[in-house]
Amino acid sequence: MADKIGIWLIGARGGVATTAIVGLLALQKKLTANHGLVSELPQFSDVGLSDWSQFVVGGCDIRDTTLEDEATKLLTESKLLSAELLDACKEDFTAIDQQITPGTIFNVGKTISDLADPEMTKKDSTPKAIIESIKSDLSNFAENNQLSKVIVMNVSSTEPTVDGSALPSNWSEFEPILENEDCILAASSIYGIAALQLGMPFLNFTPSLGTAPNAICELAEAHGTCHMGHDGKTGETLLKSSLAPMFQHRNLNVMSWVGHNIFGNLDGKVLDDPENKQTKVVSKDRLLGQILGYDPQTLVSIEYIKSLGDWKTAWDHIHFQGFLSTPMTMQFTWQGSDSILAAPLVLDLVRFTEMASRRGEVGLLTDLCSFFKSPHGIEENNFVRQFQLLEQWAAR
């Protein structure tokens, strides 16, 4: 029998995780087509990816809710999923709910903390103690489910910005910091450290700091495991990384690129807090200069509009100069469900990362850069070129 592989989701009952879980169940039950799944493209059919049936889901969350409630909300508030599909998943929801442990709200900011239920949050006061507690949860998950491997993935809400540049760049100086209650690191990094110390691959689907600091990267090498981040590239930024190369290759001078994003899910509510929003905006904005080779005036806004629910709508206005300095305009609107766009990438990343881990790859998985808004360890942001890296890597 094939090995069983664990997926441990941080924010396991959020919109993205819930949709990923529904999707995985639908794939296992053969109730859905494979639209939106990169790993199901023909070029990846023979490279040795695990089968959907091998995956087992667990994770942690800080809110007092159930997967069924969250999935039902996606149906009623955002017209996503379907009544039949949720019916078919009911029992599995209950089983998975039992695999979900309390999470940490260390330095996640007031807006996220306010969402937390006291019963669902870890009480430890230093990062070090929290890390030990998480490691214990992860080990239990692996043991109880007889898993050959566990992939840890952060799909929780965006934290306020942590300035990683001030941190020591090697682990020996870094480690003592974790014993301070006023350590500046936030939850995403704490989870990352726990995973890497257990030799478990870690993926950061959010713009939070996670395992980006050099000292934590060193930890991955030391424990012979891999990791990657950050910030899943799902909508407006995916478009930027597909369109900006066109302007660059045609020597069209982008004078300004304005992007307004509106949506109304829980992530949107969290991003309505300027502290958390700042982390996201930087991540959405940075790639343009890298692709174009110069910095046009840019503006990225993210606004919480309740009625939209999970439907993230973006309007981008691109003002550029063509030949003889003639100004011209391109505009686009993108109406996509945030969770539906993100969920398959979560599953794809797990599958590709599990394969990398089996192949013995250690450190940052830069060949997975096409999945991220701000990929660690690599400057490539042209989406087609990023995808070529994925194809070449998988074919190796």
Next chain:
Amino acid sequence: MADKIGIWLIGARGGVATTAIVGLLALQKKLTANHGLVSELPQFSDVGLSDWSQFVVGGCDIRDTTLEDEATKLLTESKLLSAELLDACKEDFTAIDQQITPGTIFNVGKTISDLADPEMTKKDSTPKAIIESIKSDLSNFAENNQLSKVIVMNVSSTEPTVDGSALPSNWSEFEPILENEDCILAASSIYGIAALQLGMPFLNFTPSLGTAPNAICELAEAHGTCHMGHDGKTGETLLKSSLAPMFQHRNLNVMSWVGHNIFGNLDGKVLDDPENKQTKVVSKDRLLGQILGYDPQTLVSIEYIKSLGDWKTAWDHIHFQGFLSTPMTMQFTWQGSDSILAAPLVLDLVRFTEMASRRGEVGLLTDLCSFFKSPHGIEENNFVRQFQLLEQWAAR
């Protein structure tokens, strides 16, 4: 002193040609930035392209007008160019006007023929005789201006569709056809044959048939020259070739792609004739299936809206399915000046083709595919991958 190189434009007083001429003069006089010019990108600065100062313009047209009048129309009707720039070009316009000979309206369809002036059209009745007359014009242009080389480029309006599949596939069977008055070939192919027989490179910037037929390709080989086509990729189709790969790489199932194009220049008037429009629509539509690997429902409309002048505006509506078959929507609008987008590509193509010719390349220049909506001899339509071919070729 550096060699002088001729550019011979078919449709030399049309919007695209006029803008290309104004642009070339502005470059030679150093009155403009290099926005919109691919050949001015850093990666092409050391590959051996000719200098703008080396180029001399001639060509043919069928309308009774002057370059100055046409340029002035672009300013007053479409707010393009500028009064100062046109002032600076006045004398050159007169000089170039003298290099422009009458053209042929053989099988160009009623709408184009109606635009022609009797004094500006060739009177010969068989393609063969017309070819000889064009060859004489081309030779005179080369001789009178002491040109080391002439690049012939078709920037005239779109002809009604010619079914090339019915034609003999080798030159020996093909040649006799040219002696018939009722030959199905149209002007674009006649010009192409003339150029290739003189060993002059030929470029087809329009969706007309040109040198696409196998027998004419054979001619290029026989005379040791190069050619390429067809249909310059300037706006909506450029976007399709940049966006469709995104949907494909993310396994997002495009259910329908609707594109409506409106504009009001002379080309628009010609395309308002269903006979001519058909040729264009096929060219704009074909690449989607090639990139996606399946054929979504597509719709391409092109409509003549007088008030827009040269400002081609496109609205595209892309309806696609993501994960769990969820329908989502992307829309874009593109507001670009047709002539301003096309003109720099005309100059780029001349420059790259002239270099190919110096390097001794013979036959179809498939590495220039990024410039064309329907590139001959190559199936690649992903714009970024097409551009990689250009970079690799130039660096060779």
Next chain:
Amino acid sequence: MADKIGIWLIGARGGVATTAIVGLLALQKKLTANHGLVSELPQFSDVGLSDWSQFVVGGCDIRDTTLEDEATKLLTESKLLSAELLDACKEDFTAIDQQITPGTIFNVGKTISDLADPEMTKKDSTPKAIIESIKSDLSNFAENNQLSKVIVMNVSSTEPTVDGSALPSNWSEFEPILENEDCILAASSIYGIAALQLGMPFLNFTPSLGTAPNAICELAEAHGTCHMGHDGKTGETLLKSSLAPMFQHRNLNVMSWVGHNIFGNLDGKVLDDPENKQTKVVSKDRLLGQILGYDPQTLVSIEYIKSLGDWKTAWDHIHFQGFLSTPMTMQFTWQGSDSILAAPLVLDLVRFTEMASRRGEVGLLTDLCSFFKSPHGIEENNFVRQFQLLEQWAAR
């Protein structure tokens, strides 16, 4: 006990009728808010409109299907309605299905005829005989359900254009025509005549000819009943009638107004037939000139895009001149469900018309013009002014 009032729908199992029926049931069962219902606005609360509980639905159709199947299709194909609501309506669907009789396909064109089931179409060969058969159906409906009144409403698909101007303008000359098998009138007029001859109010929610001819109007007077049409104003045209007055009042010169409509329901399929489309396009286009006082270049396209289902999407591009003849642009996109927009207007029209009938109004109900794209008997197309007429009329 309050009187019972019949609604007799032509095309009773089409998308609009099905949605109107679901909506009426939801209102009667108090399962929905009153969004989209004009007659539920505060200014109409005391004018004496009937209660939703008084209405009983019947009608005719030509297709072999059931209300439940059609409603389920709206849910699965277009994500409209909800599983719970359909569950609550199941038994009523069956009861209403039994009130639905076969319809006529006289001169409805090939595309509509191809949708018909032989068992669901009347076999009579002259309009006169068909009229008698319909009158018998209408009388049975009234009698069997003990109705005090029946309102007849056409919500079937658009017929090919009938040139009404060629018909005699008085009833005595008109009537004999109905005995010819090759009479040019189509189904919509035949139904209208049947209704008016029984003294039943007739409403034409489609662009088909219906009771527009003078001779048929005369019939309404003769039988002391009222009627109105035509073509329900639900989406893009509603916007035109709201926006065009703005351009007119500000003396902004509309140079061109382009409107592209795409959708994928059954009506869309019927309109994909150029014969039927022509009827619709004229109706959507005519009001601009009436509001503006001059005729800008206009373009209206309607295209069948299957994936969109009932979601009619319109893109309008308005090119106008402001001060000093400066060209400027407004664009809008409208994403609305065709059936959801139309259904409440169907119910509103029934309610307002029933009140008019009780008040003894005879002839064209021009005060209901705000509901129609091309209101009969009145030139007013400014939506706000039309609505003022409704308010003033209701308050009388």
Next chain:
Amino acid sequence: MADKIGIWLIGARGGVATTAIVGLLALQKKLTANHGLVSELPQFSDVGLSDWSQFVVGGCDIRDTTLEDEATKLLTESKLLSAELLDACKEDFTAIDQQITPGTIFNVGKTISDLADPEMTKKDSTPKAIIESIKSDLSNFAENNQLSKVIVMNVSSTEPTVDGSALPSNWSEFEPILENEDCILAASSIYGIAALQLGMPFLNFTPSLGTAPNAICELAEAHGTCHMGHDGKTGETLLKSSLAPMFQHRNLNVMSWVGHNIFGNLDGKVLDDPENKQTKVVSKDRLLGQILGYDPQTLVSIEYIKSLGDWKTAWDHIHFQGFLSTPMTMQFTWQGSDSILAAPLVLDLVRFTEMASRRGEVGLLTDLCSFFKSPHGIEENNFVRQFQLLEQWAAR
């Protein structure tokens, strides 16, 4: 000979004023069509409006520039106006420049003050002293040009918000405040007081406080003159006041209305200061609730994007519920030149106000409400109904 009438513009060399001046000159010289001018509509041709030839322009400004420079900037930076037209106006520019006096920067905020030239600002330290100085400028303008009347209009940049509610509501208590150097009133009110005290009509085209306070209104009555404000309704808000009635009349429940505005002229730069922006946003946002009768979630952003120059581009996303609570979406983009849209309204307002003054009207001219985003003294915001008031008033 007809009377000469003065137009005294506050901010006389700003974009709006410059365009209004060019436009007036073009009208006087018969060099332009009357597009964009409300007062040129047929229904106002016989009501007794003054002729364009009667108007003489003066005003004040705080910047060190010339009309010719400002007009040329509109041409080169924003492709507005035309080289020929500016040539034809050159001499008039110089003459008008001589009629422009220094202005006051009292409480206009840091961003506006930074634009001021010391030589062009009044040195007085109390509002009372400044008012006297302005009155002297106004009297000189009237006298030197032998004007029968002067209309004073504020077209300067938006000031930071002044809380008018804290001010005394009658003039006798209000007047002493003007002797304090730390009076909270800003320039717009100071100009307004000066004008009204001279019996000159005052119009406030900006969202600044102006003559809104009750005590200042009392002053208009006392001096038998008229005034009106505030904030010219030129673009996005004009659309809101045309579209919101449609949603209201159809009982479509607007859940959210998001409006993003981007532009790059001097006004945009001033509005980039949060203090000044606040004044504008409130003005753009308030009418929705008044028209709809409830308050949907709204968002109005105004951002300075340099490359756009005077081309204000707005994207509005309207999310509404129709029948059976079905969510639907309308979006629009508006690409208009801010100055070109505003300038004709400035001229119209002058013309209508001059007529009102001749008719002896005193106090707020509420019948001019269609011209303003936030009309004083009247709650009507439905644009068509506002326009009916104008028509009825003019016809009186």
